[in-house]
Amino acid sequence: MAEKQVPRTQKCIAVLWPSFMVAIVATGLFFSAFDPDDLYPFGEQTEVSRLGIYSIGFLLFWLVSAISGIGTLYFAITNCMRQNPGSRG
Amino acid sequence: MTNPDATGPGAASRSDEQVAQSLYAAAEKIYPRQVHGLFARLRVLGVLGLLGIYYITPWLRWEGHQALLLDLPARKFHIFFITLWPQDFFYLAVLLIIAGLVLFFVTALAGRVWCGYACPQTVWTEAFLWIERKVEGNRMQQQKLDALPMSARKFRIKATKHFLWLAFSAWTGFTFVGYFSPITELGRNLLAFNIGPWETFWIIFYGFATYGNAGFMREQVCKYMCPYARFQSAMFDKDTLVVSYIPNRGEPRGSRKRSVDPVTAGLGDCIDCTLCVQVCPTGIDIRDGLQYECIACSACIDACDDVMDKMGYEKGLIKYTTEHAMQGGKTHILRPRIFIYAVILLSIMVAFAWSFSQRVSLGLDVIRDRNTLYRETSDGLIENVYILKILNMDDAEHQYELSVSGIPGLTLHKDMAVIQVASGGIMELPVRLRAEEGDLEARSSDVVFELVAQDDAALIAREDARFLGPN
Numbered sequence A: 001m002a003e004k005q006v007p008r009t010q011k012c013i014a015v016l017w018p019s020f021m022v023a024i025v026a027t028g029l030f031f032s033a034f035d036p037d038d039l040y041p042f043g044e045q046t047e048v049s050r051l052g053i054y055s056i057g058f059l060l061f062w063l064v065s066a067i068s069g070i071g072t073l074y075f076a077i078t079n080c081m082r083q084n085p086g087s088r089g
Numbered sequence B: 001m002t003n004p005d006a007t008g009p010g011a012a013s014r015s016d017e018q019v020a021q022s023l024y025a026a027a028e029k030i031y032p033r034q035v036h037g038l039f040a041r042l043r044v045l046g047v048l049g050l051l052g053i054y055y056i057t058p059w060l061r062w063e064g065h066q067a068l069l070l071d072l073p074a075r076k077f078h079i080f081f082i083t084l085w086p087q088d089f090f091y092l093a094v095l096l097i098i099a100g101l102v103l104f105f106v107t108a109l110a111g112r113v114w115c116g117y118a119c120p121q122t123v124w125t126e127a128f129l130w131i132e133r134k135v136e137g138n139r140m141q142q143q144k145l146d147a148l149p150m151s152a153r154k155f156r157i158k159a160t161k162h163f164l165w166l167a168f169s170a171w172t173g174f175t176f177v178g179y180f181s182p183i184t185e186l187g188r189n190l191l192a193f194n195i196g197p198w199e200t201f202w203i204i205f206y207g208f209a210t211y212g213n214a215g216f217m218r219e220q221v222c223k224y225m226c227p228y229a230r231f232q233s234a235m236f237d238k239d240t241l242v243v244s245y246i247p248n249r250g251e252p253r254g255s256r257k258r259s260v261d262p263v264t265a266g267l268g269d270c271i272d273c274t275l276c277v278q279v280c281p282t283g284i285d286i287r288d289g290l291q292y293e294c295i296a297c298s299a300c301i302d303a304c305d306d307v308m309d310k311m312g313y314e315k316g317l318i319k320y321t322t323e324h325a326m327q328g329g330k331t332h333i334l335r336p337r338i339f340i341y342a343v344i345l346l347s348i349m350v351a352f353a354w355s356f357s358q359r360v361s362l363g364l365d366v367i368r369d370r371n372t373l374y375r376e377t378s379d380g381l382i383e384n385v386y387i388l389k390i391l392n393m394d395d396a397e398h399q400y401e402l403s404v405s406g407i408p409g410l411t412l413h414k415d416m417a418v419i420q421v422a423s424g425g426i427m428e429l430p431v432r433l434r435a436e437e438g439d440l441e442a443r444s445s446d447v448v449f450e451l452v453a454q455d456d457a458a459l460i461a462r463e464d465a466r467f468l469g470p471n
Helices: A008-033 A050-083 B016-023 B038-059 B086-110 B113-118 B120-136 B139-147 B152-178 B183-191 B197-217 B219-225 B227-235 B299-311 B336-357
Strands: B068-071 B076-079 B082-084 B242-245 B318-321 B362-368 B382-392 B398-405 B411-414 B419-421 B426-435 B444-453 B456-468
Touching: A008 A050, A008 B086, A008 B219, A050 B197, B038 B068, B038 B113, B038 B120, B038 B152, B038 B183, B038 B299, B082 B086, B086 B113, B086 B227, B086 B336, B113 B120, B113 B227, B120 B139, B120 B152, B120 B197, B120 B219, B152 B183, B152 B197, B197 B219, B242 B299, B299 B318, B362 B444, B362 B456, B382 B398, B382 B419, B382 B456, B398 B411, B398 B426, B419 B426
Parallel strands: none
Antiparallel strands: B068 B076, B076 B082, B242 B318, B362 B382, B382 B426, B398 B419, B398 B444, B411 B426, B444 B456
8 A cells, every 4th residue: 555655657767777877887897897709608609799798788787786776675665664654765 | 837746734634545646646748838048049059069969970080980989899999089998998987087077067167057058868858849849839739739639630740740759869879879880881781771680779779768768758857867967966055056036036926017117016027927937848936946856958047038128127037146146145156166176177187188198009918828737848848828919009000029037048939920910900929938947936937028019119018927837
């Protein structure tokens, strides 16, 4: 009941947007240090282009950060609101 | 405008359901009224200038390559006469810090000028609004059209607008990818329907983001997503230029005929025409004071000045001013905060320029062959194998001399007689180092490789490595 207080759209953006920005930073730092050509995922030489590796890397970073964001959202908002119905956390 | 954050005085006594409903309202579309005036003209100039720069720059060339190209596939960033390699990551980081400091400095001086004039979100939203006005008409016509049920005419108009928006977004997405992948090649591939899958993905992704942000989200990006919007006020002080309504002049507000003298009528200069609210792209009332949603676009200044002219009053009922000036004091432009920002900015810029001028455009990486600790040759010498990566980061081709030191009698063997690397090229060179067992002081010795360009002694690189032998 109290979870209705934070709109679902806002929750989605609160997870997806910061994780997007973090993913950009993480991708930039990681691939400045490591050349995609020097990466052998699971020991195999991949046919994927460098741009492809950057893109996949970025999407993976985004996914991982988003998962972290979902965890934060869950622990920060939901529990607080369960204890105090009617509050916004 | 509905205030989505409104909670009435009886909130505590309402049920959860009612409170939830009053706390949240879906964003209503804001129809900013078109405005004309000095700042509107400045903004149009800004929009045209910045968009021009954005769409034209990838097509500029410099010494055989694209002038501004963050070449991700080739892992080089070309910024006109500067070429940065991944090894130069530090310089890129410093450049970004300088950009940030410039933003903070300008914000401390002039408030949110970035938001109102330069921010891509503002710039593209202005362009999209212009297209929308050309297709759907002015504010009133747009509101009327949206209120109508769907019809052939409405569909035609909306379809035209969205088609133009999508085409513009697609071009924007294509140009964006052109900053990261040579645009002439990308263009040729596009015409031949031969673009790589990831380039396609990013063109569509970025095009769609432009379409969504500028077509639909608009001021909601500023209000809910932008990090700068949240921390910009941390750089403000009482001497920062902000857009402000002058309540001493304007209050008490009230409409009156042109012929009426406001002083005798006991009225301030504000005639409550609400034009300042109608032109506001974020839908606030600047007369309530500075709010964080205000992006300082100064549309309200233009609108109000226009009305002041019509009423025969002095311009500037809403204007750029500072908190100090509003309180009747004097604005100090040169103050400690400004000095400190300026000094830090200048020092970092000078340090960067000097450091970059000292940069040696030669890179050397040494990777020891890890398959074996060491080898014994047929002559009884201890041998270690290395792969050297030689990066010629210079504009010209060079031939290099390679030497090694650190162990008495150490010899260097390579298959190639001459080390010649083209400009911007990378050479992988296997080398073998041999030493007498007796000359080795320990199981692991430090050696130093030295690479010098034959025609330029300043182009020198040294790398440490380990030479391993028996106990």
